[in-house]
Amino acid sequence: xxxxxxxxxxxxxxxxxxxxxxxxxxxxxxxxxxxxxxxxxxxxxxxxxxxxxxxxxxxxxxxxxxxxxxxxxxxxxxxxxxxxxxxxxxxxxxxxxxxxxxxxxxxxxxxxxxxxxxxxxxxxxxxxxxxxxxxxxxxxxxxxxxxxxxxxxxxxxxxxxxxxxxxxxxxxxxxxxxxxxxxxxxxxxxxxxxxxxxxxxxxxxxxxxxxxxxxxx
Amino acid sequence: xxxxxxxxxxxxxxxxxxxxxxxxxxxxxxxxxxxxxxxxxxxxxxxxxxxxxxxxxxxxxxxxxxxxxxxxxxxxxxxxxxxxxxxxxxxxxxxxxxx
Numbered sequence: 001x002x003x004x005x006x007x008x009x010x011x012x013x014x015x016x017x018x019x020x021x022x023x024x025x026x027x028x029x030x031x032x033x034x035x036x037x038x039x040x041x042x043x044x045x046x047x048x049x050x051x052x053x054x055x056x057x058x059x060x061x062x063x064x065x066x067x068x069x070x071x072x073x074x075x076x077x078x079x080x081x082x083x084x085x086x087x088x089x090x091x092x093x094x095x096x097x098x099x100x101x102x103x104x105x106x107x108x109x110x111x112x113x114x115x116x117x118x119x120x121x122x123x124x125x126x127x128x129x130x131x132x133x134x135x136x137x138x139x140x141x142x143x144x145x146x147x148x149x150x151x152x153x154x155x156x157x158x159x160x161x162x163x164x165x166x167x168x169x170x171x172x173x174x175x176x177x178x179x180x181x182x183x184x185x186x187x188x189x190x191x192x193x194x195x196x197x198x199x200x201x202x203x204x205x206x207x208x209x210x211x212x213x214x215x216x217x
Numbered sequence: 218x219x220x221x222x223x224x225x226x227x228x229x230x231x232x233x234x235x236x237x238x239x240x241x242x243x244x245x246x247x248x249x250x251x252x253x254x255x256x257x258x259x260x261x262x263x264x265x266x267x268x269x270x271x272x273x274x275x276x277x278x279x280x281x282x283x284x285x286x287x288x289x290x291x292x293x294x295x296x297x298x299x300x301x302x303x304x305x306x307x308x309x310x311x312x313x314x315x316x
Contacts (some may be wrong), residue, residue, distance in 0.1 A: 133270025170287035
C-alpha cells in the first residue's frame with residue numbers, strides 16, 4: 001500500500017515539476033506547482049512528517065501560491081509584456097541561440113542529475129537502503145505537532161526566532177520594494193495630493209484654528 | 218519503500234528546478250523553479266530525518282520553508298516594481314542594475 005502511494009505521489013511531484021518548466025503560461029505553471037506541492041505533502045506523510053506535511057499544504061500550497069496567483073494576474077504572465085528587445089527575440093524563437101540554450105540547459109541538468117545521484121545513492125550508507133528508524137504511533141511520537149513544537153522551543157529556539165525576524169524583514173522589504181515612488185515612475189497617474197496638502201481657504205480646517213491658536217490673517 | 222527512493226525523487230525534483238532556472242526567462246517562472254529546488258532539498262531533509270528517527274531534519278525543513286516564503290515575498294515585490302516602472306518582465310532584457 002505504501003509503495004503504491006509512494007509511486008503515485010512521486011509521479012505527481014515529478015509531473016508537477018515538469019509542468020512548471022514546460023508550460024508556456026505562467027498561470028499554468030503556478031497551478032502545476034500547486035499540484036507538485038500537494039504530491040510532495042503526500043510524500044512527507046509517507047515519511048511520517050505529519051506536521052511538515054500540514055504546513056506544506058496550508059502555508060505553501062495555500063498562502064504562498066495565492067500570492068503567486070495575484071502577481072501573475074497583475075503582471076500578466078508571459079503573454080503581456082513591454083517592448084521586447086533584440087536579444088529577447090533571438091532567445092525566444094527557433095534560432096540557433098534558443099536551441100543552443102535549451103541544449104545547454106538539458107546537458108547541464110543531465111550532468112547535475114548524474115552528480116546528485118552519485119552523491120546521494122552512492123554514499124555507501126547502510127541507512128538509505130532501509131525503511132528508517134523504528135516508529136511507533138502515538139500522540140507525541142516522531143513528526144507530530146507536539147514533537148516539532150517541543151524541538152522548536154527548546155533545541156532550535158534560536159533558529160525559530162531568527163526565522164521570525166527574517167519573515168518580518170522580508171515583509172518590510174517587499175513593502176518598500178513594491179511601493180509607489182514619487183518621481184521615479186514613468187507615469188504620473190495616482191499621484192494626486194492628499195487632501196491635507198491641498199490649498200484650502202483660511203479658517204476652515206484645523207482644530208488649532210477653531211480655538212484661536214492661529215491668528216486670523 | 219527504502220529511503221533511497223525518496224532521495225532519488227528529491228534529486229530529480231532539484232535537477233528539474235535547476236534546468237528551469239537556467240532555461241526560462243520569465244522571472245515569475247524562475248521564482249517557481251527556485252521553489253522546486255528548495256522543495257527537492259526539503260524532501261531530502263525529511264527523508265534523512267526519517268532515516269535517523271529524530272526531528273532535526275524536519276525543523277530544518279520548516280526553516281527552509283520560511284526562507285522560501287521570504288524569497289517569494291522579496292521576489293514578487295521586485296516583479297511588481299518592475300511592472301510598475303513599465304520595464305519588460307524578462308530577465309534577458311534586464312541587464313542594468315542601476316535604477
